[in-house]
Amino acid sequence: MIEKTFASHDGVELFYRVWPARSGAAKGAIVLLHRGHEHGGRVAHIAEELGLDDYAFYAWDARGHGRSPGERGHSPSFAHSVRDLDCFVRHIRETDGFAVEDTAVVAKSVGAVLAATWVHDYAPDIRALVLASPAFDVKLYVPFAKEGIALWQKLKGTFFVNSYVKARFLTHDPARIASFEADPLITRPIASNILLELYEAADRVVADARAITVPTQLLISGSDFVVRHAPQHRFFENLGGTIKERHVLPGFYHDTLGEKDRAKALEKVRAFLLVRFAEPPIVADMRRAHLSGYTRDEADRLATPLSLLSPRGLYWALTRASIRIGGLFSKGIATGLGTGFDSGSTLDYVYEDEPRGLGPGGRLIDRQFLDAIGWRGIRQRKIHLEELIGKALARLKAEGKPLRLLDIAAGHGRYVLDAVAASEAKPESIRLQDYSPINVDKGTALIAERGLQAVASFHRADAFDTEALAATEPRPTLSIVSGLYELFPDNAQIEASLAGLARAMEPGALLLYTGQPWHPQLEMIARALTSHRGGAAWIMRRRTQQEMDQLVAAAGFRKIEQRIDKWGIFTVSMAERI
Numbered sequence: 001m002i003e004k005t006f007a008s009h010d011g012v013e014l015f016y017r018v019w020p021a022r023s024g025a026a027k028g029a030i031v032l033l034h035r036g037h038e039h040g041g042r043v044a045h046i047a048e049e050l051g052l053d054d055y056a057f058y059a060w061d062a063r064g065h066g067r068s069p070g071e072r073g074h075s076p077s078f079a080h081s082v083r084d085l086d087c088f089v090r091h092i093r094e095t096d097g098f099a100v101e102d103t104a105v106v107a108k109s110v111g112a113v114l115a116a117t118w119v120h121d122y123a124p125d126i127r128a129l130v131l132a133s134p135a136f137d138v139k140l141y142v143p144f145a146k147e148g149i150a151l152w153q154k155l156k157g158t159f160f161v162n163s164y165v166k167a168r169f170l171t172h173d174p175a176r177i178a179s180f181e182a183d184p185l186i187t188r189p190i191a192s193n194i195l196l197e198l199y200e201a202a203d204r205v206v207a208d209a210r211a212i213t214v215p216t217q218l219l220i221s222g223s224d225f226v227v228r229h230a231p232q233h234r235f236f237e238n239l240g241g242t243i244k245e246r247h248v249l250p251g252f253y254h255d256t257l258g259e260k261d262r263a264k265a266l267e268k269v270r271a272f273l274l275v276r277f278a279e280p281p282i283v284a285d286m287r288r289a290h291l292s293g294y295t296r297d298e299a300d301r302l303a304t305p306l307s308l309l310s311p312r313g314l315y316w317a318l319t320r321a322s323i324r325i326g327g328l329f330s331k332g333i334a335t336g337l338g339t340g341f342d343s344g345s346t347l348d349y350v351y352e353d354e355p356r357g358l359g360p361g362g363r364l365i366d367r368q369f370l371d372a373i374g375w376r377g378i379r380q381r382k383i384h385l386e387e388l389i390g391k392a393l394a395r396l397k398a399e400g401k402p403l404r405l406l407d408i409a410a411g412h413g414r415y416v417l418d419a420v421a422a423s424e425a426k427p428e429s430i431r432l433q434d435y436s437p438i439n440v441d442k443g444t445a446l447i448a449e450r451g452l453q454a455v456a457s458f459h460r461a462d463a464f465d466t467e468a469l470a471a472t473e474p475r476p477t478l479s480i481v482s483g484l485y486e487l488f489p490d491n492a493q494i495e496a497s498l499a500g501l502a503r504a505m506e507p508g509a510l511l512l513y514t515g516q517p518w519h520p521q522l523e524m525i526a527r528a529l530t531s532h533r534g535g536a537a538w539i540m541r542r543r544t545q546q547e548m549d550q551l552v553a554a555a556g557f558r559k560i561e562q563r564i565d566k567w568g569i570f571t572v573s574m575a576e577r578i
Contacts (some may be wrong), residue, residue: 001044006091008063008084015067016040016060016088022053028127028277029098031089032059033111035255036135037073037163037187039066042180046106046257050270055277056096060088062111066185073160073189078117078197079566085118086562089126101281104128104273108257109135109227110198116235117201120211121517121564121571123546125283128276129212130269132219132256136202136231138195146199153192160189169225171253172260197566204568206231208518209238210294211544213284217245217272219265221252240294243282245272286547287554290491299489299541302526316527323528329362331355332369340532341525342487344411344439350375351382351414374521377569378483381514382415384563384572385482389419392478392510392574397425401508405430406476408463408497409484413443416480417450429474430456435463436532464493469500476501477509482572486516487531489541491551498555505577511557515548515571516540545571 002020005013017040020026030052032043040059047057063084064070075081092098104127107115112134119129140146141164149161167180180186205212218236220229236246247268252259257266276282290296306313327333332349339345355366369375389405396403403425407416410432420427430452432443443458461468463484479501485494501511519525522540531538543551548571549559557575564571 006088006095008087010080012063012069014060014063014069014084014088016058017044019047019057021056026056026098027054028102028104029056029058029092029096030273031092031103031105032057033085033105033107033115034059034062034065035109035111036190037065037165039068039185039187041066041185042183042258043108046266049262049266050273052270052273055273056098058088058092061185062114064191065187071191072187073194074158074191075194077566078114078194078201079564079568081194082114082117082121082201083564085114086122086124089124090561100124100126101283102127102277104130104276106130106132106257106269106273107134108132109254113198113202113205116205116209116212117568119214120205120208121545121568122562123211123544123549125281126214127281128273129214129216130219130272131216132265133221133224133227133254134202134218134232134235135198135227136206136235137228138198139226139228146196149192150196153196158191158193160191161195162188163190165226165254169253170255171258173258173262176255176258176260201568202231204518206235206238209235210240211517211546212239213241213286213546215241215243215276215282217269218247219256219268220246220248221254221256221259222248222250223252224254226254241282241284243276284546285550286544287491287495287550289543289547290489290541295542295544295547296489298522299539302523303537303539306527319524319528326365326369328358330357330366330369331362332357332366336529339438340535340538341529342538343532344434344436345442347378347483348412348414348442350378353379372521373567374519374525374569377565377567380565381482381570381572382418384565384570385415385480385512385514386419386422388512388561388563388572388574389416389478389480390423390425392512393420393423393425393427396477396510399508401477402474403427403429403478404474404476405478405480406472406504407432407480407482408461408469408501409481410434410443410458411439411483412446413458414446415482417446417452417456420452421450427455427478431472431474431476432456432458433461433463434458435460464488464497466496466500466503469497470503472504475504475506477505478512479505479509480512482512482514484514485548486514486540486543491547494551495555498551498557502556502577507577509577511552511575511577513548513552513573513575515543515545515573516569517542517545517548517571518568520567520569549573
């Protein structure tokens with residue numbers, strides 16, 4: 001066993017252990033994720049007991065656990081820790097040469113929820129996923145404990161909750177019980193924000209497990225005192241992959257892979273991994289999901305009108321009426337009603353995040369409008385875009401490439417110009433485009449306001465015109481597509497747009513693209529809000545991250561890294577032209 005550290009996305013050095021393959025050249029990498037309160041040393045026995053000598057094993061100490069730094073049991077957010085996992089797997093790939101398709105993940109409890117969320121949100125094409133007693137729903141035996149924790153956190157801020165779980169309720173193995181009780185690295189407290197966000201992420205991933213197509217094995221402990229079974233079964237039934245296994249282990253406590261009779265569970269894991277590594281990687285082709293797939297079915301349901309005589313039809317009719325009334329007082333709602341809630345004008349207003357309206361009441365309504373979960377996600381997407389624009393420009397400059405920026409659907413272009421202003425590497429040319437004359441006029445004025453006419457220009461253009469994009473001059477070294485593809489359900493349009501960009505860009509050029517794999521208010525948007533396209537209903541077909549990434553890869557790009565907000569709504573990815 002070798003002890004190492006890696007730098008995560010925020011520069012924090014996280015601790016991990018490596019067990020190199022004993023037989024020489026490794027056939028693949030197996031990443032082990034420990035349960036909550038524990039650390040990588042608690043899963044070390046799995047590397048030995050699985051008997052897979054032809055594979056390298058890796059086990060980290062999650063942030064705030066074991067020998068990794070951070071306040072015990074705390075992380076800035078659950079999404080922060082999921083991104084830690086993404087960095088960990090990329091570190092393994094970059095340092096030890098294991099492709100993501102030659103990597104499997106074996107995860108327990110909270111670690112299993114981290115793994116499932118990572119696979120859902122980042123769509124890595126790993127070889128296999130094994131989840132042992134995932135903590136999709138932790139049993140809090142005090143009535144209304146979750147609601148109480150949420151209220152107290154809202155009033156007092158983040159605090160810590162101590163685990164009630166005794167070692168004897170985790171396993172029947174006396175040696176494991178003794179080692180747990182004597183282990184000085186066990187972390188009893190868990191931060192309230194992590195506990196609450198664990199529930200939120202679990203609910204989202206269980207409900208949307210159709211997005212997960214990785215070959216998955218689920219192990220369920222039959223006598224689990226820590227987590228509930230029902231969400232585990234629901235997750236399995238919702239899984240979108242064609243290769244999946246579910247095994248219920250009677251009498252097992254929560255520490256499934258550390259139970260007294262764990263050989264029964266480990267043999268199932270071993271057999272599953274051997275078959276998966278013996279066969280070619282299984283990757284579902286999602287590029288025709290717009291024709292048949294669960295997100296197409298979802299969009300079709302939302303596009304079906306409701307009878308005004310039905311309770312739901314009446315509810316949404318009243319909601320639409322209340323929005324129209326709100327538009328008399330709120331500047332933001334009025335902008336959405338006038339130009340479409342998906343328009344560049346509305347997005348620019350949301351970016352500014354300054355409530356305006358008729359008197360104090362109008363500003364209050366506008367504040368509520370701006371604080372909707374979708375708009376908060378949009379503003380976080382802007383932050384991620386600006387971060388990756390700066391990173392892309394710095395990378396191109398370091399490689400000695402010219403800095404020529406193109407945004408094919410820039411809205412007013414505010415996020416691009418803000419990012420350029422914050423970047424030390426300045427583009428020699430900035431070409432902004434949009435199909436809306438309003439956006440072109442507003443964007444041109446914004447360029448003039450910032451005195452960038454010498455390097456920046458705004459043009460009216462069709463982002464789906466393959467030939468026009470391919471003929472773009474100067475040839476871009478950084479192209480941006482933000483908030484566009486999410487508005488159009490047909491993948492043929494996206495393929496046409498990406499094909500034009502690919503032809504315009506030389507190898508080594510970079511592409512930034514956004515996605516929306518999930519949204520908590522899809523029905524409200526479809527039933528109550530209008531689009532910029534003639535005031536029609538704003539009906540969105542979600543694309544899973546896997547679908548979006550496959551469309552980009554098919555056009556000739558290799559994804560490098562990704563960002564996602566803590567609610568799991570909007571993603572921003574960087575890809576390289578190959």
